Each structure stands twice: as C-alpha cells, then as structure tokens.
Amino acid sequence: MANNITRIPNESKLAADSDDVVFLMVPFPAQSHLNQLLRLSHLIRSRGFPVHYAASAIHCRQVKLRHDTLLLNTSGIIFHELLTPPFNSPPPNPYSSVKYPQHIWPSFEASLNLREPVAALLRELSSSSSSVAKTTTRTRTRTRRLVIIHDYLMNYVVQDAASVPNAESYSFSSGSTFCTFCITRQLSGKPFPVVELEPEAIPNLDNCFIPEVVKFLSIQNQYEHLKHGTLFSTCRAVEGPYLDLLAQTTHADASVDKKTKQWAIAPLFPVTANNDDDKAHPTLEWLDKQPPKSVIYVSFGSLTTMSQEQINELALGLEESKQRFIWVLRDADRGNIFNAESTILPLPEGFEERVKGVGKVTRDWAPQLGILRHPSVGGFMSHCGWNSCLESLTMGVPLATWPMHSDQPHNALLMTHILKVGVQVMGWGERDQLITSSVIQKSIENLMASSEGHAVRTRAEELGKIIKQSVDDDHWELNSFLTYATRSIN
Template sequence: MSNQPPADVVVVMIPFVAHGHLNQLLHLSRLISAYNIPVHFITTTTHLHQLRSRLHQYSNAALPNNNNNNNINFHQLPTPTFTSPPPNPSNRFPTHLQPAFESTIHLRHPIADLVASISTTARRVAVIHDVLMSYTVQDVKTIPNAETYIFNPLSACDAFWRKWELKGRPFPMDPDVLNLLPSEDGTLSPEFTEFMIFQYPHVGFHVGELFDSSRVIEGEYIKYLEREEFNDTKKIWAMGPFSLADKLVVTVLGNRHNCLQWLDLQPPNSVIYVSFGTTTTFSDRQFKELAAGLERSQQRFIWVVRSSDMGDVSGDEAKMSDLPVGFEERVEGRGLVVRGWAPQVEILEHVGTGGFMSHCGWNSTMESILAGVPIATWPMHSDQPRNAFLITDVLRVGLVVSDWEHRDDLVSSLVVEDVIRRLIDSSEGERVRKKAVELAEAVRRSVSEGGECRKEADSFVSYINRE
C-alpha cells in the first residue's frame, strides 16, 4: 500500500460469494466512490472473475479491474480448492453451493491483514461486510481506526419477520397479516442454517446496518427494525436501490443483445419476461410444465434458460434441461428462448416488457420495481417467500404463481398459462401494472436531491466522515 496516496476516510467492501450479494456491493461501491471516497472491494479470485464475465456489457468504468478504477480498488484472495457438486432439483435451496460458502472462512486472516495495511494510510476505515461474512471480519475490531457496518443483502421485510420470531414476538402484529405471512419452514437448508449460526458470535461489534432498500418501498419494516426491541445504539441506513442510486451508466459494447432487438418489434407491455435467477434448478417435469404453460398462454415471452450457478461459477451458459421437442419452432415469432446470461435490467426497462415471472430474489425484485414491471411470484428459498408476500400482499404489484405453503406441489401448465394471461392481458393485470408504475416513479424521485434515498446516502457518508 506504500504507493497509495493518503486518504482521510476509506471504505472496504467485503461481499458474500453469491452473485446477487456481489452485485449489490459493487453498486454500493460505485455509489460511495461518487462521493470521492476511495473504496477497496475484496472478494475471491473466482468470484471477481465471475463479476468481470457477467458485466462485460458495462462501460469500462464499471468493470472490476485489478487496478484503481474510478476510485475503486479490486482485491482478489485465493480460497482452498473445493468440490462443487451438481445442482440437485429435489432441493429448493442451492445446497450444491455450500462448499463455496464454507470456503470463505479461510479468508479471515488475509482480510485482517489487508484491512490493517489499508488502515495505515487513512484516518478511518469503514468496513462494510455482508452479514454472512461476519466471521471473516472478527479481527477488524482490533484495528484502532477501523469500524464495521453490516450489510443485509435481503429485504427489510424478511429481516424484520425473522428477527421478530427470534426475539420471541416482542410486540403484537396484525393477526390478518400473520395469517397471510409465509412461514420460514423450508426457506434454508440445515447446512446453511448452521453456517449462519456460525456467524452469530461475531455479530454485534458493528456501528450500523445497511439495506439495499428504500423507505419508499419498505418504510414500515425499516421503522420496525429501528424499534428499541431490536436495536440499541445501532444505526440503520436504507440507501437503496443501490443500482439506481449509483447512476451506473450502461453502454453495450458492439451489438445489442438479440433479445433487445426482438423486444423492439413487440407492442408495449406485451411481453412477459421469465427468469429464475442464479440459484434455481427445476426438475425436468416442472421445466416441461413451465414450457407448456408459456406455449398455451399464446402471449409473447422471453424465457431465460440456464443452469444454477456452481460453486466455482462454471456452467453459466448451460441450459437447465432439454426443451420439449419442437417448442422453439412452435413459438417462433411469439416467444424467445435465451440460453445463459441475459441483460435483465435492460429487458425489464424496455417498453415492450409487461410482466416478470420471477423467483423473487431481492435483486430481481428491486430491478422490477424500478422498471415499473409487475411480478408473477414463484419463490424458491431464503427471503424469496416473504419478498413475494411483500410484492403481492403489501405493495400489490404482482400476482401469485406458486404460494409457499404449496411449494412442493407441481405448478401445472394451466396455472402458468392462467397467471400469464391475467398479468399481460386482463384488467387485473392493468391494475397491478398501474400500481407498479406509480411505485417506480416514487422510488426514482427518492434518489433526486432531497429524496429519501439521497438523504440516507448523504447521512451515511456524513457519518463515516465525522471527526
């Protein structure tokens, strides 16, 4: 670090090794660096490679390079070799990623050494770490001029309800809401639950907590989290949506993706975008029912067909399963299958897109809300069931494909067909689309001068710059 110029305050980002988590803190890095604060982004060699390969469509300023780029320094750390088993369709939770998750415990000492080195050139080091990396930052508290901030990568809605249960339901909630709220049962695997518990002893030394959310979207739940039953002196900042707040400039290198060119030819709000994120694996039977439902609906669609991420981030371009014989020929002109990675944000923001069939991961949820696109909810694990509840029962910007209490049931082609038709071509769909557009406009206003999101970001930067 001897060749680095002195800095007053420096921020260190330590994301968890799953794409959604990495992506969020990359956006936050750009947001904070826009305040002229140096940022150090620390992750594994494997996952930095993943970020580079998936963000190839972004401008050079957004790409994670090894050198200081746009006030962001990218650091890659090796982890021990591990075996990444194939995804198992019988497990809703991506248990095949567990070896990659557990490999992060070996980063404790390299992270401590790197933060200590960075601290020699700054008055203060603010370490923002994913809550699932709490073990790896436990030594930061021994560095005199360093302080830690927990980043919660999931929704405030899910965070509140889990804490409310964990604290023994410290205050009453509306019984009608409780009747609608999905249970936590089956949202996590036993192995991942143990991994979370492993982090608990190292939580509590942080100064505050950050959410990739907005009080415009989840104000009620953020206020609950600020109540004294959950909080003592810890501060909470809801600085999101990070992806909007950092005003990331996307420039496609070369030709636009063919799916965007196809979208250009479709009527406004006529296409349903179907994608289930980076950790979903369907059984062959469910995959074929989904295909049949898309075909039967007679509606326009873009369907992203890909394998779940592997622990070593291989297999990104593979498809989930074989499509039914003749499927693409029968839907030609009306439907488009995209194999591998797709430009999701650009698809959602396109005028031709009228709905999103989604697993309700938090990144996808926020991107859809920002685009003003209603969601057909089909949650798979983690916070997704309660994100779906937030979408359909609180914000009312979506329709249910599969509810959590019937998660083990096959979703038939008839159900898929029905939800698509209702979302794209009915008065009910128009109502939720109108609410989605209104919410998007409110969120976008929040990042302008004096808006909620802008205030939160200014507040956080002011706090870490305090004397």
C-alpha cells in the same frame, strides 16, 4: 425513523474533505450479493473515495465478468483476490426434495476461511497511506478511517475490525427488510402475523433454508453487535414501515448498541439508461420489435434448478397463454462457475418453432436491468430474489411470483399481499407440488391481460416513480451515510 437524515447538496465537497477515508467492501460469494456491493462500490468511488473490494479469486473474477455495463469504466476500484482452500463445486440436483440449492453450500461454507486474509488486509489498509486524485495533482494522506462495508453473512469474517482503532464496520443487508424483520421476530420467539395464511403457507427458517444455513446464520448473529450500523438494500418508499419496526426490534435487544444506525440506500443501479448503458443484445433487439408492455420476462435467477417435468409445464403454460415472452433458461450456477460444463436444458420438441415470433428463449447471461426497463416489457415472472424484485419495482414492472427458497417466499408475500404489485404463480404452501401448465397459463393471463393485472401494473408503475424520485433527489440517504462514515471524531 432510526436516524436523522439530512440532504447533502454538494457530493464533490464531501469527497474533497474526506480523502483520508478508505472504504473496504467484503461481499458474500453469491451472484446477487457480489453484484450489489460492486454497484455500491461504484457509487462510493464516483464520489472520490478510495474503494477496495475483497473476495476470493474466483468470485472477484465472477463479479467482474458479470458486472453491469455502467461499471465498465470503473477503473478506480481495487480488487483483492483472497486465498481460500479448495471447495467442492458439484452440479445442481433438479430432483432434490429440498428446493434450497445445496450444491452451492460448499462455496458458502468456504467463505468462513476468509477471516485471516481479511484481518491482514484490514491491518494493511488501516495503517497505509492512500493515493487519491485531487484535481490535477495527487496527494498522499495517511488513513484517518477505514470504513468496512460487509455483507451481513460475512459478520464472522470481519470481526477483527473491532480491534482496529481507526476502523468502523457496517453490515450490508442484501435482502428485503420485510424478510429480515420476520425472521428476527421468529428467532425472538414472537412471530409477526404479517398476513393471514394457513400454517403450511407461512415461510420460516425451517422451510426456507437447510439446517446448515440456519447454523451459518446463527454464527453470523454472534458478531452482530460489533457493527456500527446497517445499510439496507432497499428504499423507504417500499419498506419504510418494516425499517422502523426492525429498528425498534433491534434496539429492544440489550446486546445491541442503541446508537446503531440504519440507512436504506437502494436502488444502487442506474434507474434510466444513459448513453450506451444497455449494450446491443439479442433480447433487447427482439424487444425493440414488440408492442409496449406486451412481453412477460421469465427468469429465475442464478441458483434456481427445475426438473425436466417442471420445465415442460412452464413451456406449455407460456405457449398456451398466447402472450409474448422472453425466457432466460439457464442451468444453476455452481460454486465455481469457471469449473463446470455448460448444461443445455432441453425444451419440449418443436416448442421454439411453435412460439417463433411470439416468444424468445435465451440461454445466455441476459441483461436483466435493460430488459426490465425496456418499454415492451409489461411483467416479470420471477423467483423473487430481492435484487430482482427491487429492479422490477423500480422499472414499474409488476411480478408473477414463484419463490423457491431463502428470502424469496417472504419477498413474494411482500409483492402480492402487502404492496399488491404482483400476482401469485405459486404460494409457499404448494412448494412441493408440480406447478401445472394451466396454473402457469392462468397467472400469466391474469398479469398480462386482465383487469386485476391492469390494477397491479398501475400500482407498480406508481411505486416505480416514487423509487426513481429517491435517486433524482441526489441519493440523499446514501449521502447521509457517507457524511456519517467520514465524520471527524474529537
């Protein structure tokens, strides 16, 4: 492994000895990225450290609106609303020949303008005193170290941390390590043959991203050498081999410090419901009335757009499968979710009446974590965003994979071909085709009512138990990172 990890039995002592260490989070402005760093902020704050969260005013507002119930009482996180120039926020185009959500690109591009306000915040936090609660008194201490945890896609924005003497920056990789490793090997000119596939079915930079994003990634890579280490939103039980392979690949690059460390710190979300973590919601109330493991949850994340024809095929496939389902049917997010009219996506005439009692369609923001850990849920039809994959695996729920763009095709391969905890709805080679109702019906029946589906579910449940154990073991890899980040340097 890339770094030696020791378990820390006393979290409170760790925080008590490190009140002069301040953490700054710099997320990338996409929902899953924003949410993952807020979850990490909560975990670090719960250990007694001051935590600051810096994003544009729009995205600070967005992440607070959509946060997990667990974070409702997280009063100690300090939000910094950074000024950015206005950016376009066009509606999605469901008929675009390109699956990547191009409508969101202006908001991503605008994130490059955050360098100067982040640099100013770095200077302020690195030199100011912090006020930290300590038992019944408050102690003011000068910042000994400023620890910046930033999304990998914000490498350019936080580059000035390298010139701050008491600062260390750590990148946060919000995608799968498997995808990161495959793309790293592709960029090096040595693609890694992870599975035997036809050439057109192999995901790569050119067919997963638009050229603007590839250029954006190359900009971020130029500042990769400035970080002190990497935090991965994954668990070694899931991706241990690829963490080790990625460490070997990275350390073979002479431009990267061989002392760069890595930690796999997920899952960052609560793996069991505590008290009122899952608020009353119509989807959860409906699930309470269903038999165990009988419902397939259908959701394609916050950025997916489908044509009306594809929506109709999906509806028909769900209906003809005769399986219980919950379908989250929402229009894709705009770059600015507060400056857009809500679009109601139509369903085939009479569909909701015909499936009444068997299926439920919700058009609201749904409590995904609560749905996935509900005992009535037995499968998840997903776009395979990494956050969704990890939540599903942790809850022991197998997947029906339908990737759209970005890291999702790699994640889908990891689920179906490597971990074997999912069945395929659409292979990447069929990405430009209409997925018919019969294909959708067959994949649902395969997952929910076949011997293959039973074997896939068994593997998912076993892996979920292993992932939960890593949290029960006191989040020891996250604690290892905190011990390192707060260490004294002579």
